[in-house]
Amino acid sequence: xxxxxxxxxxxxxxxLQLLLREVWGKLSYIDFPLVVVVYIALQRDAWQALVVGTxxxxxxxxxxxxxxxxxxFSKTLTAYVIYFAATRVNLENPLLRIPxxxxxxxxDSAIYVFWHRVMGYPPAAPFVQTxxxxxxxxxxxxxxxxxxxxxxxxxxxxxxxxxxxRRRVARRSTGPLRRR
Amino acid sequence: MASVRTQKxxxxxxxxxxxxxxxxxxxxxxxxxxxxxxxxKVLRIWxxxxxxxxxxxxxxxxxxxxxxxxxxxxxxxxxxxxxxxKERLAQVETELHSARQATDENERLKSLLNLNEQTNxxxxxxxxxxxxxxxxxxxxxxxxxxxxxIEVNMPVVTAGGIVGRVIxxxxxxxxxMLITDEKAGAGAVIGQxxxxxxxxxxxxxADLGVGLIEMxxxxxxxxxxxxxxxxxxxxxxxxxxxLNIGRVVDVKNGTATTAHQILIQxxxxxxxxxEVAVLLYHPPPRSVxxxxxxxNAEKPRR
Numbered sequence: 229x230x231x232x233x234x235x236x237x238x239x240x241x242x243x244l245q246l247l248l249r250e251v252w253g254k255l256s257y258i259d260f261p262l263v264v265v266v267y268i269a270l271q272r273d274a275w276q277a278l279v280v281g282t283x284x285x286x287x288x289x290x291x292x293x294x295x296x297x298x299x300x301f302s303k304t305l306t307a308y309v310i311y312f313a314a315t316r317v318n319l320e321n322p323l324l325r326i327p328x329x330x331x332x333x334x335x336d337s338a339i340y341v342f343w344h345r346v347m348g349y350p351p352a353a354p355f356v357q358t359x360x361x362x363x364x365x366x367x368x369x370x371x372x373x374x375x376x377x378x379x380x381x382x383x384x385x386x387x388x389x390x391x392x393x394r395r396r397v398a399r400r401s402t403g404p405l406r407r408r
Numbered sequence: 409m410a411s412v413r414t415q416k417x418x419x420x421x422x423x424x425x426x427x428x429x430x431x432x433x434x435x436x437x438x439x440x441x442x443x444x445x446x447x448x449k450v451l452r453i454w455x456x457x458x459x460x461x462x463x464x465x466x467x468x469x470x471x472x473x474x475x476x477x478x479x480x481x482x483x484x485x486x487x488x489x490x491x492x493x494k495e496r497l498a499q500v501e502t503e504l505h506s507a508r509q510a511t512d513e514n515e516r517l518k519s520l521l522n523l524n525e526q527t528n529x530x531x532x533x534x535x536x537x538x539x540x541x542x543x544x545x546x547x548x549x550x551x552x553x554x555x556x557x558i559e560v561n562m563p564v565v566t567a568g569g570i571v572g573r574v575i576x577x578x579x580x581x582x583x584x585m586l587i588t589d590e591k592a593g594a595g596a597v598i599g600q601x602x603x604x605x606x607x608x609x610x611x612x613x614a615d616l617g618v619g620l621i622e623m624x625x626x627x628x629x630x631x632x633x634x635x636x637x638x639x640x641x642x643x644x645x646x647x648x649x650x651l652n653i654g655r656v657v658d659v660k661n662g663t664a665t666t667a668h669q670i671l672i673q674x675x676x677x678x679x680x681x682x683e684v685a686v687l688l689y690h691p692p693p694r695s696v697x698x699x700x701x702x703x704n705a706e707k708p709r710r
Contacts, residue, residue: 249539253679256543274422282429286436290452292540293547293575293585297437301430308426315419340544347441351544352589354615358543 233381237264238280242287257358257365259333261288263373265303266332269310270319281307294340295349302339306332325374326367333366334359453578456549460581464537464551529648531565531685532556537581546586546612548572550684553580561646563687569652569675570594570640571684582686586678587653588612588621595644596623596653598636598670606630607641610653610672619679620657623670628662638672645691 241260249256261284269277285300292299310332313319319328337359344351351358534550552558554577564571564584572592576583585592589612598606608626616622626632636656642649652675660669 245541246538249541250537253539256539256541274418275425278422278425278429282433285433288541290454291456291538291549292542293545293583293589294542295437296440296452297433297435299542301433301437304426304429304433308422311422343437344544347437349441350590350614352546352586352591352612352614353544362543 234268234276234280237267237377237381238284242284245288246291254365257361258369259336259362259366260373261285262303262306262332262336262366263329263370264377265307266310266325266329266370267374267377269307270314270325270328272311272314274308274311277307277311278304281305294351295344295347298340298343298347301343302336305339306336309335322371322375322378326371329370329374330363330367333363333370337362452576452583456576456578456581456583460537460549460551460553460578464581530688532558532688533683533685534564534582535683536681546589546678547575548584548586548681550582550584550686551580552686553578553582555579556686557688558582558686563647563651563689564684565651565687566676566681566684568677569654570647571676571678571681573646574686584684586612587674587676588616588619588678590614593644594647594653595641596638597641598623598626598630598632598638598656600639604630606632608667608670609644610638616671619673620671621654621674623656623672624667626662626668626670628666628668629664630668632656632659632661632668632670634659642691648687648689648691 238261241264244260245256248258265277265281265284268280271277281303282300285298285303286296289296289299310328313328319325341351341355341359532552534552534556536548537551538549540547548571550564558574558577560574560577562574564574570587572584572586572589574582575585587594587610593609593611596608596610598604598608606626608623610621610623613620613622623638634656638653638656640647640649640651640653654672654674654676656670657673658671662668
């Protein structure tokens with residue numbers, strides 16, 4: 229995935245995260261940057277996944293009331309765990325991405341809250357309830373977003389589209405008029 | 409090519425990158441946690457400075473969009489009636505809606521002005537332009553910053569009661585920690601200071617959510633009842649004395665040795681904040697305790 233595409237997708241996800249709570253408070257349960265981090269980690273590029281995880285986490289941290297670095301830490305570690313799993317297990321099947329997203333959301337929440345508690349900065353929201361809502365919202369919406377990302381910026385789909393175009397061109401050149 | 413890394417190289421280097429990034433995050437976190445209540449954070453100020461125009465625009469767009477949908481909704485509901493009435497009704501309702509919005513805003517701003525007269529403290533009216541992007545914290549962002557004279561730790565209030573305190577200030581926006589946050593707190597008294605001995609402090613509690621706050625350290629010997637008003641004492645170094653915090657909604661009576669367990673409904677509607685006022689209040693400097701012993705004190709015997 230090209231760096232420009234990653235930058236665009238990441239910026240859009242962070243903007244959505246920053247702005248959607250103003251529209252409706254419940255939308256903040258969806259962690260859009262985490263979905264992008266999961267998507268990039270599933271592409272099996274460790275460096276991109278780790279950098280995107282750190283950047284996404286740090287920017288959201290800076291706009292939030294929590295500790296700067298806690299989100300960066302949790303998203304970086306989550307990105308690595310998913311990258312590690314993706315290099316050992318075949319996670320290409322879209323259905324398998326649902327539990328991956330759920331696990332990512334759980335892991336991210338747990339690490340985030342753990343560091344806040346360790347640093348003496350307990351979150352203002354109840355842990356289990358918030359984590360559950362976040363898991364459900366991120367998994368449901370994230371599955372759709374992953375599907376969209378795959379269709380729009382996925383390299384395999386692009387290759388498929390290019391191949392289809394080439395095949396169409398090839399067919400045109402061997403049409404009935406040419407054959408004569 | 410030397411610059412192109414093979415998959416094997418990437419796999420070998422990934423743990424090193426991971427550890428370096430995690431350590432970097434941990435250092436940032438530790439530095440942030442160390443002075444979380446004190447000085448301003450550069451990263452936060454910059455993010456806020458860049459994000460505030462976007463948040464401002466989004467806040468306006470959100471209002472416009474909801475107005476648009478409201479109009480569509482009004483139009484749909486009147487479509488069941490005849491065409492003439494529908495047009496007239498849609499027009500009237502739209503006008504009424506905007507007039508009501510203007511009246512509400514007018515009322516809120518008036519009450520903020522009244523607040524200025526009541527407290528005799530200069531204030532800066534501000535609009536809430538964003539809420540915390542993380543679901544774990546309850547901060548809001550307002551559209552006034554250091555260019556309007558706002559400083560860290562200044563109290564933020566509405567006509568209903570206190571909202572919280574400013575924790576970060578950028579030139580055009582500020583971040584406010586709500587009173588429902590566990591890290592927030594205020595010196596409080598049930599009733600009027602001087603008339604009541606039910607002194608304590610209010611603070612948020614994670615399991616109570618954004619709706620309620622708890623009051624601690626009120627002696628079990630003091631008489632506390634549901635619906636009693638809770639005011640600020642002015643002894644916390646942030647809020648001036650006599651501001652409304654809320655009213656008591658639940659009391660579990662304490663004893664001579666244990667404190668009451670009191671839950672308070674904040675006076676300000678914290679989940680529907682639109683306009684707030686930042687009090688340009690600087691608490692009086694605390695008197696430094698005398699370091700020298702009294703002249704007539706006896707020297708300790710060795």
